[in-house]
Amino acid sequence: xxxxxxxxxxxxxxxxxxxxxxxxxxxxxxxxxxxxxxxxxxxxxxxxxxxxxxxxxxxxxxxxxxxxxxxxxxxxxxxxxxxxxxxxxxxxxxxxxxxxxxxxxxxxxxxxxxxxxxxxxxxxxxxxxxxxxxxxxxxxxxxxxxxxxxxxxxxxxxxxxxxxxxxxxxxxxxxxxxxxxxxxxxxxxxxxxxxxxxxxxxxxxxxxxxxxxxxxxxxxxxxxxxxxxxxxxxxxxxxxxxxxxxxxxxxxxxxxxxxxxxxxxxxxxxxxxxxxxxxxxxxxxxxxxxxxxxxxxxxxxxxxxxxxxxxxxxxxxxx
Amino acid sequence: xxxxxxxxxxxxxxxxxxxxxxxxxxxxxxxxxxxxxxxxxxxxxxxxxxxxxxxxxxxxxxxxxxxxxxxxxxxxxxxxxxxxxxxxxxxxxxxxxxxxxxxxxxxxxxxxxxxxxxxxxxxxxxxxxxxxxxxxxxxxxxxxxxxxxxxxxxxxxxxxxxxxxxxxxxxxxxxxxxxxxxxxxxxxxxxxxxxxxxxxxxxxxxxxxxxxxxxxxxxxxxxxxxxxxxxxxxxxxxxxxxxxxxxxxxxxxxxxxxxxxxxxxxxxxxxxxxxxxxxxxxxxxxxxxxxxxxxxxxxx
Numbered sequence: 001x002x003x004x005x006x007x008x009x010x011x012x013x014x015x016x017x018x019x020x021x022x023x024x025x026x027x028x029x030x031x032x033x034x035x036x037x038x039x040x041x042x043x044x045x046x047x048x049x050x051x052x053x054x055x056x057x058x059x060x061x062x063x064x065x066x067x068x069x070x071x072x073x074x075x076x077x078x079x080x081x082x083x084x085x086x087x088x089x090x091x092x093x094x095x096x097x098x099x100x101x102x103x104x105x106x107x108x109x110x111x112x113x114x115x116x117x118x119x120x121x122x123x124x125x126x127x128x129x130x131x132x133x134x135x136x137x138x139x140x141x142x143x144x145x146x147x148x149x150x151x152x153x154x155x156x157x158x159x160x161x162x163x164x165x166x167x168x169x170x171x172x173x174x175x176x177x178x179x180x181x182x183x184x185x186x187x188x189x190x191x192x193x194x195x196x197x198x199x200x201x202x203x204x205x206x207x208x209x210x211x212x213x214x215x216x217x218x219x220x221x222x223x224x225x226x227x228x229x230x231x232x233x234x235x236x237x238x239x240x241x242x243x244x245x246x247x248x249x250x251x252x253x254x255x256x257x258x259x260x261x262x263x264x265x266x267x268x269x270x271x272x273x274x275x276x277x278x279x280x281x282x283x284x285x286x287x288x289x290x291x292x293x294x295x296x297x298x299x300x301x302x303x304x305x306x307x308x309x310x311x312x313x314x315x316x317x318x319x
Numbered sequence: 320x321x322x323x324x325x326x327x328x329x330x331x332x333x334x335x336x337x338x339x340x341x342x343x344x345x346x347x348x349x350x351x352x353x354x355x356x357x358x359x360x361x362x363x364x365x366x367x368x369x370x371x372x373x374x375x376x377x378x379x380x381x382x383x384x385x386x387x388x389x390x391x392x393x394x395x396x397x398x399x400x401x402x403x404x405x406x407x408x409x410x411x412x413x414x415x416x417x418x419x420x421x422x423x424x425x426x427x428x429x430x431x432x433x434x435x436x437x438x439x440x441x442x443x444x445x446x447x448x449x450x451x452x453x454x455x456x457x458x459x460x461x462x463x464x465x466x467x468x469x470x471x472x473x474x475x476x477x478x479x480x481x482x483x484x485x486x487x488x489x490x491x492x493x494x495x496x497x498x499x500x501x502x503x504x505x506x507x508x509x510x511x512x513x514x515x516x517x518x519x520x521x522x523x524x525x526x527x528x529x530x531x532x533x534x535x536x537x538x539x540x541x542x543x544x545x546x547x548x549x550x551x552x553x554x555x556x557x558x559x560x561x562x563x564x565x566x567x568x569x570x571x572x573x574x575x576x577x578x579x580x581x582x583x584x585x586x587x588x589x590x591x592x593x594x595x596x597x598x599x600x601x602x603x604x605x606x607x608x609x610x611x612x613x614x615x616x617x618x619x
Contacts, residue, residue, distance in 0.1 A: 027504040028422045032434065035419035035473045039441060042470045046446025046454050063457030067450060112346065118339045128343060130605065131351050137597050139533035141551045142590050145558030149586050150353060157356055160371030189350065201609055221335045246443075254535055258559060272448075279449045280540055292447035300443070 053077060053290035069286065077290035086274070094270040097251045100184050102244050108192045110237065113199035114229060118221075132193025144258040147186055148173060174263030183259060198240070199233055206232045238316045246303030249295050271295050361385070361587035369583060383581055384588035394589070396546060397553035404467035404549055405531040411472050412527040413520065419473065420481035421508050426491075438475045448540075455541060466541045467534065467549065474530075477523040484519035485512060518607050525604045532597055550593055557589050 022029055048067055054077075055069030081087060112132065119125040138146070150158045153171045163169070172178045210228050219227065253272040260268045271291060279288025311317040360368045364379025372378060388394055422428060423435055445451075451470075460466040489512060497507050513520075535551035542548060556562045561582065 025428060025504075028425060028428055031418035031504065031508065032422040035415045035478070036434070036437070038415060038469075038471075038473050039438060039475075042451070042454070043441040043445060046450040047444060049446050049450025049453055052450055052453070057453075063454060066453055066457055115339065115342050115346070118335075119343065124343075128347055130602075131347055133605070133608065134354070134598075134601070135350060137529055137533075137601060138594055139535065139551055139554070141533075141535050141554045141558065142594055145554065145586065146353065146357065146590060148559060149583055149590075150356070152583075155369035155371075155583065157360075157368075157371060157374075193350070197609055220329065220331050222331065258535075258555065275448055276540075280452060285449050285453060289447060289449040292449055296444070296447060303443075 050289070050293055052286050053293045055286065057285040073286070077287045078294060080287060081291050081294060086269070089266070090269060090271050090274055093267055094249055094251055094272075096267075097180055097183060097256070097270060098248050100180055101187060101251075102248070104184050105188050105192075106241065106244060108188045109195035110199055110233060112192055113196040113203060113233075114225060116196065116200060117203045117229065118225075129193070132196070134193070135190040136194035138190065140254045140258060143186065143190055144255065147182070147259075151182075171263070174261055176264055176267045179259070179264040179267050183255065187255075199236060202233055202236045203229055235316055238310055238314055242303065242306045242310055242317070245306040246299055248302045249299050357587050357590050361584065361591055363584075365581055365584040368587075381584070384584035384586075385592075387581070387585045388588050388592055393545075393553050393556070394550070394592070397548060397550035400464075400547060401532060401550040403464065404534070405528060408468045408472070408531040409524060409527045411468055412474070412477075413524060415473050416478050416481055416523065417513065417516070417520070418508065420478050421485055421504075421512055423478070423482045424485040425504075438473075438478060442475050452540065461541045462544050462547065464547060467531070467537050474523075474527070477526055481516070481519050481523055485516060489515050518610055521604050522607045522610070525600060528600065529597060554589060554593055558586055 045064075045067065048064070052067065052069045054075070055073055056071045058066070058070030060066045116125060116128060116132075119128065135143075150156045151172045153159060153173070159172070162172075170178065172182060206228060211224060214224055214228060249271060251270045251272060253276065256268055256270050257273050257276070260273065272295070275288050275291045275295070278284050278291065282288075307317050356373075359375075359377045360373055361384055362380055362382060363373045363377040364381050365383075367373050367378045419438075423431055423438075425431065446454075455461060455466060455470060460470065493511060494507060497511065502510075533551060534549065535555065538547075538549045538552040542552075
């Protein structure tokens with residue numbers, strides 16, 4: 001660390017522009033410095049530790065040396081992961097959970113926003129909005145706990161409803177068939193309202209003159225939804241869709257982890273929960289770091305790919 | 320005559336309104352009913368609840384669950400810890416994010432673009448779980464209260480929201496006038512920017528607050544000591560691992576059948592007790608939501 005600091009101070013002396021900026025704007029530098037330090041320590045130093053994926057883990061009292069790792073192993077740990085008998089299962093589970101979440105979870109807030117936008121009565125709209133935003137603030141632990149009590153076999157209220165209509169004979173919480181639907185539907189239940197805010201805001205910026213002139217041209221309400229409101233949402237939809245594709249292998253560790261049980265494990269073990277078990281519980285740091293890096297790279301490739309497609313066909317892109 | 324036919328609603332429009340009404344009612348019930356059910360189930364006789372007889376209102380009124388929660392020291396330790404982490408954490412979050420956002424909003428500050436890059440890169444790249452874990456362990460933050468407060472105390476998304484807000488809603492002329500009169504950046508930030516940024520402070524304050532309150536990951540990964548665990552970890556033991564009663568598990572054993580009957584009631588009660596503080600803050604901040612999300616969507 002010492003050598004780093006002296007190096008940076010010689011850089012400052014060399015760079016007169018920077019030093020004069022520090023002198024003139026020293027108050028601004030002081031205001032932003034704490035944030036820079038925190039981000040540097042907790043976000044940038046771990047990036048330096050990515051090399052653990054290519055090296056053996058070797059403990060050292062100096063944290064930077066620990067992060068640099070020991071013997072260089074090249075792609076050994078990546079190969080270990082790809083040839084692991086669990087690899088195909090992990091990939092299949094991760095992709096099926098996240099693709100289902102995107103395919104079903106992505107359109108839901110758009111439809112909800114279009115629906116909420118039709119309500120003309122201010123109070124009704126307000127009450128409905130307050131209600132649908134609310135579940136977003138429930139913690140994941142409470143959310144999964146809620147599912148456990150409401151869906152518990154024999155005693156849960158939803159189980160009672162399902163058995164009343166003749167569908168009560170499966171254990172929703174502990175079945176390989178119901179895990180993905182339950183994960184996705186509960187996600188929609190919790191976040192659909194909150195995610196609709198951004199679309200509602202886009203809808204509220206539609207020029208009212210468009211509605212008036214469409215009425216004169218004889219458009220009914222179905223036409224306004226189809227020809228005015230949906231086109232108004234397209235740019236927002238594309239940007240958010242690209243961003244969500246960048247998370248295609250991020251299934252959200254916590255919820256999957258908490259929903260896991262012995263019965264649904266064949267479909268609920270995903271890359272992030274496996275990384276946790278191997279790395280934190282199993283202490284295989286290098287192997288686990290390699291799996292994590294593999295995940296990040298695939299996500300980035302997806303993001304880049306979607307962004308390129310969107311740039312080519314719609315001129316809307318992230319960078 | 321023309322005017323009359325113009326305002327008359329066609330059959331298509333009536334169908335449209337009916338469809339909208341039915342869908343709204345459906346959405347409302349699907350979201351509100353489970354929440355309502357938790358409340359009535361927490362004060363009803365647990366046998367009636369488990370037989371599916373409690374549907375619209377509480378039956379066999381009983382506060383056993385809440386008594387059991389009041390007696391449970393694990394919940395109170397968790398509550399106290401979460402309070403410390405939430406308020407300490409949010410205070411630090413705001414103390415770091417607001418000044419940084421102000422600096423990044425100053426057009427004349429030359430390194431602005433570079434510093435913005437420095438922050439934004441961390442939204443797309445990170446070291447991943449293991450290097451972060453190794454670092455935090457190396458800094459002796461594991462089994463330490465500070466791990467809930469210090470790491471990741473600047474959320475770049477919230478930083479961008481705040482910066483955009485300051486940039487767009489505080490007139491540039493204000494700084495020019497103030498600096499003419501010899502106002503320094505420190506003074507301008509504390510006396511003018513902060514009082515004018517109440518809306519955005521409420522929104523990101525709520526985001527930070529909720530994130531700390533609901534934080535389960537930090538406790539799971541970095542903390543082994545029970546007396547440091549936040550509420551969410553205690554909740555997991557009660558709700559998911561079924562360790563409802565501090566003496567002995569809720570399921571199994573000779574007394575298990577008796578205990579399990581009441582376990583569910585405790586669970587409903589715990590859900591309410593743990594979520595209540597967030598719900599109390601919610602109405603005060605709600606009016607700023609739309610604004611907050613809108614600012615966030617403006618490209619940085």
